[in-house]
Amino acid sequence: xxxxxxxxxxxxxxxxxxxxxxxxxxxxxxxxxxxxxxxxxxxxxxxxxxxxxxxxxxxxxxxxxxxxxxxxxxxxxxxxxxxxxxxxxxxxxxxxxxxxxxxxxxxxxxxxxxxxxxxxxxxxxxxxx
Amino acid sequence: xxxxxxxxxxxxxxxxxxxxxxxxxxxxxxxxxxxxxxxxxxxxxxxxxxxxxxxxxxxxxxxxxxxxxxxxxxxxxxxxxxxxxxxxxxxxxxxxxxxxxxxxxxxxxxxxxxxxxxxxxxxxxxxxxxxxxxxxxxxxxxxxxxxxxxxxxxxxxxxxxxxxxxxxxxxxxxxxxxxxxxxxxxxxxxxxxxxxxxxxxxxxxxxxxxxxxxxxxxxxxxxxxxxxxxxxxxxxxxxxxxxxxxxxxxxxxxxxxxxxxxxxxxxxxxxxxxxxxxxxxxxxxxxxxxxxxxxxxxxxxxxxxxxxxxxxxxxxxxxxxxxxxxxxxxxxxxxxxxxxxxxxxxxxxxxxxxxxxxxxxxxxxxxxxxxxxxxxxxxxxxxxxxxxxxxxxxxxxxxxxxxxxxxxxxxxxxxxxxxxxxxxxxxxxxxxxxxxxxxxxxxxxxxxxxxxxxxxxxxxxxxxxxxxxxxxxxxxxxx
Numbered sequence: 001x002x003x004x005x006x007x008x009x010x011x012x013x014x015x016x017x018x019x020x021x022x023x024x025x026x027x028x029x030x031x032x033x034x035x036x037x038x039x040x041x042x043x044x045x046x047x048x049x050x051x052x053x054x055x056x057x058x059x060x061x062x063x064x065x066x067x068x069x070x071x072x073x074x075x076x077x078x079x080x081x082x083x084x085x086x087x088x089x090x091x092x093x094x095x096x097x098x099x100x101x102x103x104x105x106x107x108x109x110x111x112x113x114x115x116x117x118x119x120x121x122x123x124x125x126x127x128x129x
Numbered sequence: 130x131x132x133x134x135x136x137x138x139x140x141x142x143x144x145x146x147x148x149x150x151x152x153x154x155x156x157x158x159x160x161x162x163x164x165x166x167x168x169x170x171x172x173x174x175x176x177x178x179x180x181x182x183x184x185x186x187x188x189x190x191x192x193x194x195x196x197x198x199x200x201x202x203x204x205x206x207x208x209x210x211x212x213x214x215x216x217x218x219x220x221x222x223x224x225x226x227x228x229x230x231x232x233x234x235x236x237x238x239x240x241x242x243x244x245x246x247x248x249x250x251x252x253x254x255x256x257x258x259x260x261x262x263x264x265x266x267x268x269x270x271x272x273x274x275x276x277x278x279x280x281x282x283x284x285x286x287x288x289x290x291x292x293x294x295x296x297x298x299x300x301x302x303x304x305x306x307x308x309x310x311x312x313x314x315x316x317x318x319x320x321x322x323x324x325x326x327x328x329x330x331x332x333x334x335x336x337x338x339x340x341x342x343x344x345x346x347x348x349x350x351x352x353x354x355x356x357x358x359x360x361x362x363x364x365x366x367x368x369x370x371x372x373x374x375x376x377x378x379x380x381x382x383x384x385x386x387x388x389x390x391x392x393x394x395x396x397x398x399x400x401x402x403x404x405x406x407x408x409x410x411x412x413x414x415x416x417x418x419x420x421x422x423x424x425x426x427x428x429x430x431x432x433x434x435x436x437x438x439x440x441x442x443x444x445x446x447x448x449x450x451x452x453x454x455x456x457x458x459x460x461x462x463x464x465x466x467x468x469x470x471x472x473x474x475x476x477x478x479x480x481x482x483x484x485x486x487x488x489x490x491x492x493x494x495x496x497x498x499x500x501x502x503x504x505x506x507x508x509x510x511x512x513x514x515x516x517x518x519x520x521x522x523x524x525x526x527x528x529x530x531x532x533x534x535x536x537x538x539x540x541x542x543x544x545x546x547x548x549x550x551x552x553x554x555x556x557x558x559x560x561x562x563x564x565x566x567x568x569x570x571x572x573x574x575x576x577x578x579x580x581x582x583x584x585x586x587x588x589x590x591x592x593x594x595x596x597x598x599x600x601x602x603x604x605x606x607x608x
Binding site for chain 2 (some may be wrong): 006007010052055063070103108
């Protein structure tokens with residue numbers, strides 16, 4: 001489950017999910033909403049990222065999706081599979097080729113969190129738009 | 130909503146004392162009047178400014194201009210000078226859009242003479258300058274540009290290799306359009322990949338091209354030096370370093386975040402990640418940032434070139450040839466400058482250099498008037514041409530504001546304004562509008578911004594810069 005939080009200049013995303021995997025899946029879904037992705041998934045990308053901790057891994061995950069959208073026009077639709085081990089994430093993302101709208105410039109470390117909360121996981125990330 | 134204690138220093142300056150929060154090394158100061166301060170206190174911008182005051186080696190104060198608003202890490206409108214050596218450099222203190230800035234062109238005709246050619250000119254500019262942050266439609270950068278040359282030389286590379294721009298354009302650009310010490314090899318392959326087709330593209334968000342009419346002159350002699358007169362048509366270009374700059378910042382926020390422990394640095398916000406100016410990480414960042422800054426100046430030069438092509442198409446070759454560049458200023462950058470008899474690293478994040486008359490770093494033609502500064506308002510209000518004043522050197526490390534400053538979030542403004550209705554309203558005001566999306570147009574509605582006249586009045590009363598001319602929009606091309 002994710003929601004957008006009011007931010008004067010940028011876009012702040014808050015996620016609360018039952019598992020770590022779902023945090024990453026929700027982050028993908030939020031980005032797809034922001035990019036207004038519509039249509040069937042016809043392509044696939046394998047993504048592998050590393051980071052020193054969970055919050056940075058979430059930022060790295062979103063950065064990779066933003067890069068693919070900007071450089072290849074790859075619009076993410078859904079998470080096919082994901083494995084998170086230690087500081088490494090490997091995933092297969094289903095999506096489509098398009099001309100994603102101009103929105104996210106960068107994924108910031110401002111107030112970045114990803115931690116257990118009340119038998120779930122809570123995360124927050126601010127996107128520079 | 131800020132709960133930090135803040136005290137009035139004088140009519141235009143407020144201060145959060147270092148005792149307000151653990152870790153603050155210097156005060157946090159804001160240029161504002163009481164009403165603007167009340168608005169500023171509604172978001173997290175003062176908390177962010179207090180965080181900046183914790184940076185190692187920060188000198189005198191963390192400062193903010195009256196257009197301050199909540200950003201990430203640094204607030205937008207923030208200024209911080211750090212000692213060299215001894216202090217840090219923070220990529221977040223420059224921001225992702227390295228050398229985002231504005232360039233003003235002055236056309237050789239008045240709005241009255243432009244007449245019915247206004248709409249075709251706006252259309253032709255929008256047709257020639259690609260907008261949007263990514264995707265094929267936004268990637269039609271100028272062909273033939275050599276990226277390494279651009280990173281090292283800035284717009285001079287485009288001028289020498291492709292005859293884009295003029296020698297006078299280079300002269301009328303902050304730092305001549307080239308920061309010393311640029312290191313193309315330190316710009317990552319991913320950053321190059323993102324930027325390689327984007328030279329001459331506008332970008333998204335609040336980036337724009339605005340056709341304007343000079344509707345008021347405040348200081349005749351400075352306006353004459355800037356080659357501006359009442360009624361004249363001008364074109365303001367607002368863009369930055371595109372995906373290349375965004376990636377450089379991303380790369381170095383991460384790299385410095387990983388070595389904070391090595392330098393014993395503790396921060397209240399990871400986005401403030403930093404390293405000593407004279408460390409390998411600090412030096413590398415300054416080299417990569419300079420390359421990205423040069424790329425941004427080249428980008429604005431290429432956009433100006435495409436705008437001149439549009440002017441040639443609609444108004445004739447003579448009009449394009451006689452369109453001059455008043456100046457080009459950065460508002461997201463870190464520079465090593467002399468202040469108070471020592472070298473400091475001045476971070477300007479949504480803030481503009483505003484050197485006063487006689488400063489050696491401004492073109493000789495402007496030594497009497499002071500450095501030109503351009504303050505975009507919003508697409509339905511006015512923009513201002515200012516000139517730097519001595520107070521900027523005494524009070525704000527040679528800096529003034531950069532815009533009106535956001536007041537409402539994008540979500541909040543979309544609840545109040547519908548894109549189609551806004552377009553009609555602007556056209557009723559005599560402003561031709563081109564925008565890639567109604568949503569993007571609504572997000573940049575005049576309602577989203579503070580009153581630019583008030584912001585400018587404060588920097589003038591504080592002695593940082595003086596009003597020279599006011600510009601009213603007659604056409605807008607949105608990013």
